[in-house]
Amino acid sequence: MVDANEEGGSLSYTASLITQGKHRFYSLTIPSDVLARTCFVVDRDEDPIAGFQRLLDKDRAQQIADYIDAGFGTIPTSVVLSAQSISQFTYQRSKRTVRFLENPKSFLVLDGQHRIYGFHLAKSLLRVPVVIYNELTRVDESRLFIDINTKQKPVPNELLLDIRKLAEYRNDLETRLGDIFDLFTTEPSSPLFGSMSPSKRKKNQISRVTFNAAMKPILGLFGEASSSEIYRVVAAYLTAFMGQATERKLEVDVAQPIAFRAILSIFPEIAQRVRDRFGTNYASDDFAVIVSDMLKSVKPSSVKNVGNSVSSYAKIFMDGLKTKSIF
Structure with a gap:
């Protein structure tokens, strides 16, 4: 890149000076291999690579490295660093460039530890967005670290599961669960129609996280059955359960996560009795007979x-x- 220069053991890059409140920082991009050689996460007296290995999750870092080496992805989020005195970090306003010495302890990582360790493990190189603070005290560094790592709100799992379908990132299990969830959500005859929340957690609605937690334990019962067949059988069961509960004036709200998971957790026992008594058609009326007998003694x-x-x-x-005995 034309904005990177080596001169007398130092490196320089084009950068923008930004002021926010009482702090000033510099926004630029730096090659991933340079970051791997100049950043650390532990005390200055410790080895930077060993420090990464002790404090961070190597499997997570390896996933980042594999993602980089695959060549299909992008990591646009800025790494946040604090320049240390040993880096001799300077900013030349007239040329809009920063300059620093290439040293293993040049920058303390405030945010992006796993990414930088991933850069160290990766075979490929890429240009990385970076934010660099300079002349921070240890107190400033500690406070920034706390602010960065406590004020960021994670993306809800419900939304991630919903987006994974659009991104085509789902594995076979997620695909089956997602397809079944979508059928319960979109089929007008679904017993849960209007009670499903695909991308967020809502009161009195079933999210993807709740649905998956309830369905995963029973999915193996269906073998290689299609998603539509699994939907048909489970929908028949839920229709029967909800109908019988209403008939017996039991206040069971299937859309509540605890109730939904509990009702699906007993599905194997109910399904076995239906199969033994009526065969493998698993019609709603057949489920209703078994559920009705079960609920007779429930107050x-x-x-x-x-x-x-x-x-x-x-x-x-x-x-x-x-x-x-119900037989």
Whole structure:
């Protein structure tokens, strides 16, 4: 790059000086291999590479390195550094350039530790956006580190799961779960139609995170069945359960995460009884017979104020199954 120069053991890059509040910092791009050679995360007396290895998750850093080496991705987020005195960091306003010595302890990493360790592990080189603070005290560095790492709000898991479909990043399990979720969301005949929230967590609605947590344990029962067939069977079960609960005046809100997970957790027991008694068609009317017998011994008061325990909620229904033989 034309804005990078070596002169007398130092490096220089074009940069912009930015002022925010009482702080000034410099925005620029630096080659990833230079960052790998000049940044550290531990005390100055310790080896920078060993420091990275001790403090950080190598598997996560290796994933970043693999992502870089694959050549298909991009990492546009700026790494945040604090220039140390040993770097002899300077800014020349007339040329809009920063200059610093290439030293293993030139920059303390305030944000982006795993990315920089990933750059060290990667075989490929890329240009990295960087923000550099200069002449910070240890107190300033500590406060900035705390601010950066506590004030950033993570993206909700519900939104990430929704976006992974658009990004075509889902694995086979995620694909099946996502397809089944979408059928419950979009099919007008779905017993959960209007109660699904694809991209965020909402009160009295089932998010992708809740749905996946409930469906994963029972998915293996269906073998290689298609997503539409799994949807058909589970929808038949939920339709039967909701109908029988309403008939017996049980206040069971299937859209509540605890209730939804508890009801699906007992699906294997219900499905086995349906299969033994009616075969493998798994129609809603067949489920209704088994569920009706199960709910006969469930008192309305027992499904109120059940707390946040999925297993405790499920036990209420399982006890109903065991009360008497249903054959």
